[in-house]
Amino acid sequence: MENAQSDLLTVIGAIGGVLVLASAIGGILHLRLSPNGENAAIDNLNDRIRSWWIMVIAMSLAFLGGKAGVILLFGFCSFAALREFMTLTSANRHDHWSLVCAFFVVPPIQYYLIWIGWYGLYAIFIPVYVFLLLPIISAFRGETRNFLIRVAEMQWALMICVFCASHVPALLNLKIPGYEGRNVLLIAFLVVVVQLSDVLQYVWGKLIGRRKIAPALSPSKTVEGFVGGSLSATAVGAALWWMTPFNPWQAAIMAFTITMLGFCGGLVMSAIKRDRGIKDWGHSIAGHGGFIDRLDSVVFSAPIFFHLTRYYFSLG
């Protein structure tokens, strides 16, 4: 247990070091190239780095706060992401009671189930119970226009923002032989690899990116950024094997899997944004956009990372 704590502090310290380096580079770029804000890309970079400081501090405090901290943090993120998503759906005043349930009933239940570790229920609560019950509430209002679109979009919002996101803290529930008391490091591994992959794709793309990889979905993503970012994130993931229950090869495969899922998750969420004619999901996180802009890749990789680990490494 103390071992886990000291490993956690090592990881946090390393991330802090990376951030100090990033802030220094951002500061130099600012002084050299954009002292009065002439270069929007550099200003955005510095906004992003500043927001990273806040996110890393919040995340570190949550991790050090143990299970309660992690559940509270991701519960809050789910709620913030859900409001961004629901705002863009076609849910209207006829769905008001469904929305009330979606905001104030479903997330607390889902996170409570994770708190008590009832896998059998939290794995199906939203995909089965909410999926069937929520449209009933909307149907009772008798408004049929766009009905399927409305209920499907609300279900999608809950699946992405609550169900998938809640699989991050659910990692605490896995019982892995020889890994007792260290599960929070599994979350740190997932979050570090996914976010680092996003950052490295951004860095590689800015440095040598030429060919656009998905111009219709995400004009800023390049082939060079994708290859460089995912390979280097996989390498970092393999190097972090000591904080996981995996050996270096397993860690590399896991890191590669979550990197791919994270990348594709970003594309899926971009497709939704393009369809709705927006650039960012929100405006809460300076330089990044909304919560979903930062969480999209985590959300897509968390459930599959959870189930792969559970299937191959856990006792249930």
Added chain:
Amino acid sequence: MVNRTTASTSMPRRVAAMITGRAITLFARVLTAVQAIWQGALPDSRVQRIYYANHSSHGDFILVWSILPTRLRQQTRPVAGADYWGGSGLRAFIGRDVFNALLIERQADGRSTDPVETMAQTLDEGSSLILFPEGTRNLTDEVLLPFKSGLYHLAKARPKVELVPVWIENLNRVLPKGSFIPVPLMCRVILGAPLWLAEDESKEAFLTRSRDALLALKPGREA
């Protein structure tokens, strides 16, 4: 605060009003994550204005009020119906004391004061106004109801005051009619470029033009 009609109001009541105002503003901001988008007007300008907005919720003027910088907010008074916000009790406290609302009699029959004249006088005292030219809350599926003529008469009476269109997005989804639990959908308040009544502009032409200017701010799906 010169124009506050609080001469007869007791000190504790004024303090309570100030605290309530802060609390309501904070609540509105947290609930709706409201984002102000100043598209054509500047927030720090010292000019006198009539902000005219679409109206679909009792919270509309609260939201407009909460996005104004403090100094602007202190000199801006929402125009509200005396039938709803007047009288006594909590609504009157919020309407009169907290928001310093300018209460007008909406029904033409048997009213003792002329709303346009009241509003013009308030402008003469140096205040800005928040006005809902549809005259009533829009509870229909229409995007925006036709404007009542009040905006025209006011623009004619005080032709130098800037008219700033304000589009309030999503608040009617946060708290639809008949519900009492708000849902935290995100709102935006979009403020457009100011306009004025042109010389020789007819009432119909002006009302159409000002309404179109407001509609033009409404974000489309394909922005």
